[in-house]
Amino acid sequence: MRYAVLVTGPAGAGKSTFSNALMTHLAASKRTAHLVNLDPAAAPDSFEYAPSIDIKDLISVEDTMSELNYGPNGGLIYCFEYLLQNMDWLEEHIGEYENDYLIIDCPGQIELYTHHPFLPSLVRNLSRLGMRTSAVYLLESQFMEDKYKFFSGVLSAMSAMVNLEIPWINIMSKMDLVLPNTEEPAVGARNGMRTQRNIARYLDPDPLLLVAPRGRGDEADPVNPRFHALNQAIVQLIEDHPLVSFLPLDLTNPDSIETILSHIDYTMQYGEDEEPREPHDLDEGDFADMD
Numbered sequence: 693m694r695y696a697v698l699v700t701g702p703a704g705a706g707k708s709t710f711s712n713a714l715m716t717h718l719a720a721s722k723r724t725a726h727l728v729n730l731d732p733a734a735a736p737d738s739f740e741y742a743p744s745i746d747i748k749d750l751i752s753v754e755d756t757m758s759e760l761n762y763g764p765n766g767g768l769i770y771c772f773e774y775l776l777q778n779m780d781w782l783e784e785h786i787g788e789y790e791n792d793y794l795i796i797d798c799p800g801q802i803e804l805y806t807h808h809p810f811l812p813s814l815v816r817n818l819s820r821l822g823m824r825t826s827a828v829y830l831l832e833s834q835f836m837e838d839k840y841k842f843f844s845g846v847l848s849a850m851s852a853m854v855n856l857e858i859p860w861i862n863i864m865s866k867m868d869l870v871l872p873n874t875e876e877p878a879v880g881a882r883n884g885m886r887t888q889r890n891i892a893r894y895l896d897p898d899p900l901l902l903v904a905p906r907g908r909g910d911e912a913d914p915v916n917p918r919f920h921a922l923n924q925a926i927v928q929l930i931e932d933h934p935l936v937s938f939l940p941l942d943l944t945n946p947d948s949i950e951t952i953l954s955h956i957d958y959t960m961q962y963g964e965d966e967e968p969r970e971p972h973d974l975d976e977g978d979f980a981d982m983d
């Protein structure tokens with residue numbers, strides 16, 4: 693069986709750093725893994741491991757800017773359209789790897805996760821090639837600074853999750869920036885921002901945290917009742933469908949990556965006897981419980 697892990701998340705969330713760490717960890721545990729770079733704008737020095745498959749061998753943003761006069765954002769979208777039309781190129785390369793992990797480092801453009809057809813199409817193709825695919829979605833720990841920021845991060849993760857419908861793991865990255873450190877207080881700890889208890893409330897989102905007004909006691913901001921009702925409805929949704937807990941990623945702690953890898957392995961194995969399911973391949977029964 694071949695396995696693919698899509699490493700997704702907003703720009704700067706730590707996707708390449710995590711992909712590198714995962715490669716190191718898999719190598720140390722004697723498993724064969726290959727890095728796939730899907731970011732046509734990736735800087736060459738962002739990889740500790742040379743990618744085995746690199747979209748930049750097919751097309752890069754620099755090409756589109758210099759040859760087609762696109763700007764950086766238009767160039768990126770052009771690259772994905774181009775890859776969509778040349779999926780056989782990717783399939784041919786992926787076909788070379790048997791019984792391996794492919795760690796697929798994705799770009800950070802949020803539209804790619806919310807509405808662009810590229811990733812769902814990629815997942816369909818991987819499934820057709822008989823690959824078991826899961827995704828990790830990284831959100832950086834600075835999103836825990838403020839519950840409104842956190843709320844928007846949770847919604848972005850959920851939006852990506854429903855767009856792809858594959859086994860999914862949310863990760864709170866860069867935890868070294870907020871976890872108290874015995875030698876030197878971490879940034880968050882110094883600001884009095886985080887306590888262990890508060891961190892736990894974010895990692896497994898506490899509905900009360902999300903609906904409470906900003907500020908405390910008499911200083912609490914009055915909440916517009918219409919927004920309060922909307923927030924409560926969203927919180928209820930999160931509570932009813934508990935898919936949005938976050939695993940902490942602290943690269944200074946080797947156990948952290950091991951725990952995440954075991955979750956990835958578990959989600960990959962889940963449903964091993966079933967045929968891989970294509971995303972968006974829904975029928976009426978899928979909506980039966982939604983009334």
Ligand SMILES: Nc1nc2c(ncn2[C@@H]2O[C@H](COP(=O)(O)OP(=O)(O)OP(=O)(O)O)[C@@H](O)[C@H]2O)c(=O)[nH]1
Nearest residue numbers: 702703704705706707708709710799800866868943
């Ligand atoms: N403190 C800390 N910094 C990190 C960690 N992971 C990544 N960084 C830093 O965060 C920045 C962005 O990391 P990348 O791994 O390039 O993030 P990315 O998500 O691949 O970025 P894009 O490809 O631009 O979307 C770099 O300066 C990293 O050194 C971490 O666990 N802790």
